[in-house]
Amino acid sequence: MGLNIKNREVEELAKQIAEATGETKTEAIRQALLERKDRLGLRPPQAILAELELALTNLLRGRRFEPVRKEEWDRLHT
Numbered sequence: 844m845g846l847n848i849k850n851r852e853v854e855e856l857a858k859q860i861a862e863a864t865g866e867t868k869t870e871a872i873r874q875a876l877l878e879r880k881d882r883l884g885l886r887p888p889q890a891i892l893a894e895l896e897l898a899l900t901n902l903l904r905g906r907r908f909e910p911v912r913k914e915e916w917d918r919l920h921t
Contacts, residue, residue, distance in 0.1 A: 854868075857871050857872050
């Protein structure tokens with residue numbers, strides 16, 4: 844998929860970064876977008892779910908849970 848940049852400032856910035864780092868302009872733009880994505884805290888849903896699962900596992904580690912008796916359930920949900 845192609846991306847056609849029609850902004851001279853963006854083109855010049857990409858060129859400057861690419862020259863300074865030895866990267867292609869495409870790689871310079873990709874890195875900039877990844878860094879901004881990280882700063883914004885954007886993560887894939889799978890990563891968020893994995894983090895929550897780990898936190899719950901750590902929180903519940905070593906605890907015993909007894910089944911809820913019908914009387915307790917009824918009392919809680921009436």
